[in-house]
Amino acid sequence: MSLRQKTSDYHAHYGFLCDFDSRNIYLFDCPKRRLNKIPNTYDSRELVLGQYYKAEHTVIEERDVEEKFRRNVKFFTADDHELYADTIAVMPNNRPGLEKFQGKIWSQYLGFLRDPQNKFADTMIGDELGWVTVKYAPDGDTVFEITYVVPGCRVQLDDEELIPTPWSREYTEWVPPQNHPSAFIIRNKHKPLTSKQHFVRHAVCIETNKFNPAYNSKHEGSSERCHNLFALNLGMIRSLKPVKIGAWYQHEVNDNRCWKKGNRDLEQYHAVAACKLFQIEAPLPTKVVFGNVKFEVEFPFDHDILESRENRTTIGWFRRQKGMKKDAHFWNKYLGKVEIYPEEAMEIIQKVEKYRRDLLEPFKSEPVTVVGEVVRHRDSYENNKTYPEFGIFSVQNVIGIKDVKGKMINV
Incomplete structure (x- = not known):
């Protein structure tokens, strides 16, 4: 067919x-x-x-x-x-x-x-x-x-x-491709975007009314202020169109490097701006608190990402926290690379270890899901220059953990 x-x-x-x-x-x-x-x-x-x-x-x-x-x-x-x-x-x-x-x-x-x-x-x-x-x-x-x-x-x-039926040996079911979020990220920030890269399926407004670094007082119509969106594939990008803090959008982008030779050397954040914005339903629980956007995100607990095996033998949480990995993170298909600081990493490990302490084998090794509150990284502007080497977001608060059945655990 x-x-x-x-x-x-x-x-x-x-x-x-x-x-x-x-x-x-x-x-x-x-x-x-x-x-x-x-x-x-x-x-x-x-x-x-x-x-x-x-x-x-x-x-x-x-x-x-x-x-x-x-x-x-x-x-x-x-x-x-x-x-x-x-x-x-x-x-x-x-x-x-x-x-x-x-x-x-x-x-x-x-x-x-x-x-x-x-x-x-x-x-x-x-x-x-x-x-x-x-x-x-x-x-x-x-x-x-x-x-x-x-x-x-x-x-x-x-x-x-004729197409094979599900009960025939020849039948193969279509399965959506399982791509890691990092596979979609445009890494060369100084290369003009291709036509395929001009579409953004999910973007969220994380800041409004910021100084526009591309503002040109000599250019009629140039805007002194802009708003910042985040998209998985592009990182932080500007919008000169009205947007609402915490709102999610589907949109396209204009890339000045694609049509003006003098802009070929511009970095992506200065050259790219969102256009044809259409507000969509939030794919993640999203709220705005005192002007800051916060997301509720779930991610699998991976001890090796947070802490080395050697550090787990350290006596005392004060010393153990100092040994937490400095590059701890997880990946989200909407927010990209999300960084986890040692304090939050320690809190996650404490909750999981307390939960598993009284479990029988082999239940101690069952998967655990972490529920965290994620916010814009304090160094988001600097991180954006090399994203995804560094994340645009970080975990601010550990809400809790869930067991293998998805039930929230009281620890």
Whole structure:
């Protein structure tokens, strides 16, 4: 199945429009059989349910799909607000080894389907392809629910149109790539950004009304003040557009080095400015206290990151704290490298060691999650010059720890 997607458009989404509101649109990606929630940076009056779109920041375009695909899944609306689709579905045979799939209905285009009234099982037998009508009704790990099964209809597809079922040996499930946050960071601060690097999916305003280092009094329209945003891939960047402290944005950037030769030697913070800003939901718990932005972040406890094995034998916490690693940190997919100072590192270790003291083996080695309050690093401007060698944020307060089941531990 091909939907004519361009893999080079890494920040674009493709799919059938299933729903939208003032904040988000919901596109169903049939090749990956998943529903994508995307900030609505478009004119909602022009959106059409069931239409196949390519969606980028502020730009959404109708796209065609291949005929062999369109023959086997057809979206339509009822009452102008409910989305349905006619498609092909199948269920497994009742044979040994397939017990976990019993009662499951699967569409090679829409994934697993809910069938609360057993309409498919009452009409079809295992491994037979049949036509069904489904309604868009996301619930849990399913997105569509069967409302009708065409009686007596058996479908035959050419081999090239068949996709292996989850209960077949040939089936491989699409898994999102697991990239370390550092893989996305632009490290050369003096090199003009490429067109792909002009898009920022998540940025947060961490300071407002600061002096603009790129201000030029001789240049009409140059702004003396600016606001500072942070984005994982770029570090700290300026915004000359109005923004709100603690608010998160999706946006693009302008890079003066890309169009003005005289600016080629400028450092990234002086050359790059956010544009086309659109406020989005905060991906992390975020609050503003006395003008300072604070985030609640969870990260796995890693003793080796905080302290060497030799230092753990030191007697007395006063001396032991002095031996904590000076480069302790963790990585967050929104905040990048977050530094941990010795005092907070010691507090984390104390909580974990107290919790594990009375545990039986092998429970002492079970994973522990740390919940911390993160703030802008006191040396953020200097750190930004070499980010991610140094982090833009640091742990200010250790809120607590969670056990392997995610339960907060009282220690």
